Amino acid sequence: MPLLALSAEEKQDILDTPKSCLQYAEFRQEKRLEGLPKPLVSRGRILLDCNHGTLWHTQMPIQETLVYTFSNKHWLVKADGEVQPIKNAAQKRIGDILARIVRGDREFLDKYFRRETEANTTRLLPTQRRLKKYIDNITLDETPEGVRVTVVRTDNQNMQIDLSAMRELTQLDDLSCRALLEADTGCAQLFPAKD
């Protein structure tokens, strides 16, 4: 049930409609920091393979790729190709939640969040103490361009991700991944060569 595949006509819970397993989207992220008057804006592309994982490729103002596999292995691939495993538990958790939202993994999300649906908005409220400490809620809104994901944090350092140009893919592998991202960072991690 990938979230990326939702169309503007759907008026129900954004997470409800099952779609294709392979997805592409572009993102614009706004990050707010306490004490910083205006948000930090970055842009990039997302690739989803519901069997393998998610790629977050930031194109500007810096270039880097985050690889979140569903086998719980996460990497940061820098512009120069340097691959760093992500060790920080909080960073892994946040990345995992975002990847699951993009994938539309209801089973996972229902374990950790209570869902509220209102018009075109779905709100995820954390049910566990550990998540509640960091996340107040996550809101999923339909927009004319696609979907907006807003992460409201308890420390007000909120994050808003606008997904647009969303489309289903018929095929996704290492080669097509590189072509879609117009870069070759991270694809080898998500689609490792078979021996």
Next chain:
Amino acid sequence: MPVRPDSGRVVARRRAINIAFFLAIAILVIALVQISRTGLVIDTSLRSLAPEISQDALSEALINDLSAAASRKAVVVLTADAAAQVTAASEHLRTKLAELETADYRVRQADPAETAADYVRLLEQYPYNFLRPSLATLLSKSGDAELSQWVLEQLYGSAGQVRLTTFERDPFGALNDYAIYLQEQMSGDHPDDVQTVVHNGASRYFTVWQFELPEDGLALNAQAEWIAELDAIRADLQTQFTNVEWLQSGVIFFAADSARAAQQNINVISGVGIAGIVLIMILVFRGARPLAASVLAIVGGVIFAFAICHSLWSSIHILTLLFGASLIGVAVDYSLHLYYFRFAFPSNAAHAKTHFYPALLLSLLTSIVGYSALAMSGLETLQQVAVFSIAGLSFACVWVLFSEPWAVKTLVIKDGLLARFTAGCVQCIRPFAKVKFMIAVSLLLWFVVIVFVGRFVFDDSPKAFITPNPELLENEQRISQWLGEYEPATFILVHGASDAEVFGKIDRLQKLVDTSNILNNAKKNLLGIHTLLPSPEEQLRHQQLNGTFYRNDALAHAMTSTYEIISAEQMSELRGHYEQQSGAVLTPRELMQRLPGLPHLWHEEGQEEGQQEAQEEGETEISPADRRIVTALLIPKNTNLTSLRDAVKLLPDTQWVSLVEETRNGLHHLRTTASYYLGFALLLIGGIFIWRYGIHRGLVLSLIPITVIGAIGLVYLITQMPITLFHVMAAFLVVGLGVDYLVFVAEMSDEEESRQFANALVLSAATSSLSFGLLSLSVLPAVSAFGTTVMLGIIGNLAGAFCLITVWQTLKETNR
């Protein structure tokens, strides 16, 4: 109505008994009120059994803190042959724990993130002092472009996805970068990570679950609840995931296992002990009153002892209860002696005898002396056992005297069979019951013991306390091997007089360790204050390096113009704040005070005084002479301990502490000291006997406990049973109980009915044997050692008492 000449003394005695009884009741009520305030706490900690370690007070406080922290941790590992099975079981466990957390369960996962978050708030007060090592290298070597790129990655990239610091305090993200690094260092194994290990030649996958026990985690009730909750979670998980193995490690599991064994022992000892005593009382005295008075003496004594100990220590150790259960056999002795005495000399008789009372008091006194010796052991738990026993026996004695008029009102003794048995025993012993023969036996025994003293087997290892459950031990060893955690009972202590000095010594040790490949642990290094906090010098160096961010014009231009993140005014303010903070340093002392959740690796004293004096004298620096610092370094598992120990020896003021060795040395010291005290106690008792009964009789009386102790020694020599501190401590009780018998024989044998008191002694020995004999069957080695020794002592003492009856008769006839 004629008035008996001694009626005044009888009334005074009765009044004194009544006062003593009501005083005891008043004390009991106060103690019970005290318990109602504190609540019932039964301690099962094994640490409190070990002797105090031979360190200075500062080091000891540090080690106690570390031990307490280690004992409050528990680890569960889920493991299987396939990663998918572990992942599924872990997901189930995670959900289950989250559900239970909201239902106020005691079982809660440890959350180092909380302490890490508090730490970050503290770091923000020194925002320029901390740099991740890689950033420190970058700042000292890289140019403008690399610096700008790094800052942009922190702000826009994934590096800044987790933002622990505020922009105002940390505009370039350098402190956030350090905070994340610190969080990684402090978090340890995370249950989200499925790890792999080769076990018995095959790959095993596992996840690690750390639990923090509540403050009262080792109290019996809290422990039982915690274990029950965890067992329920385990049962649920194992029902659903049959291929997943559940391993667990932690002091609480061993403590709970020992407590369970001790509880079973207590139930058997108290159950069988009371049943046996009730049977004996019914068979011999055949009346409700003597039975009720005896049982009340036991029950009252145990309640009184429990209340007193609990009030004094605010808790009671499970081992105290176990030893205390053996009190049943001793407490009933007073009733037995009283019934035999009153049967022979009814209180309404024309010439009522009163010599029983001084004998009873002397008997209580000797038991108190015997139990007091336990208090000299230096082990708090044995001190508690001593107080428990003394309080219990004293109450039982007072109760027996108080209830005397009621209990002996219709007293009947039917002990024909017992009398025949006793007479038979005395008859058997008669040919050998000669002073010369007894001296020869005693000399022979002691000659053999002294000649073969080198053949005795001694055991001073901590295993003298408990035998760990093999399954738990296997779990513990596997987890320890897989996780490569820290040694729980071996530390390195570093002493010094200033922060810089201590950090310098740690640095030297760390370099030595790094170059010699001692640790053999890829995951972990020595954990010390240097892991949690950079040295003052390092902090100042980081401050200097941080200046690169604030003085770099290219970066300022990128921030203010290219990316318009902040204005030029804001940049100027940030530079001003950086300059203001120059020279500020976070000290280990402040860190420990502000973050109680961190491992207490640093203790110091004298600083406040030093600060005060320094302030008075207008000095800013504290004189090193005023301060004493000790800090601990934790050693990763799988370390080559011998090599590390050798390395530690090379460094000044650096000390190797092994609690197992310390405990062994402590137990050895206590055992040898106790042996000397035992000799001294025998001399003292000999002196008392000579003072009361004259030189000839006194020496004969003294001969018996000396011979009994020698005989027990010979048994242990022949059987090659390893002798522990508990065997020696039990020998004190043997002496106390033996003297108790001898006093009764000596005091009562002037009367014609003295043979009847021999029956009382046999009954007394039977009840004591029942209790201590059951103790000797305990699965806890300490308890078993105690029970076996006292049991042997009771047999020896009874034989000695029989000899004495005959010898006494002979002496009396000779005197006539």
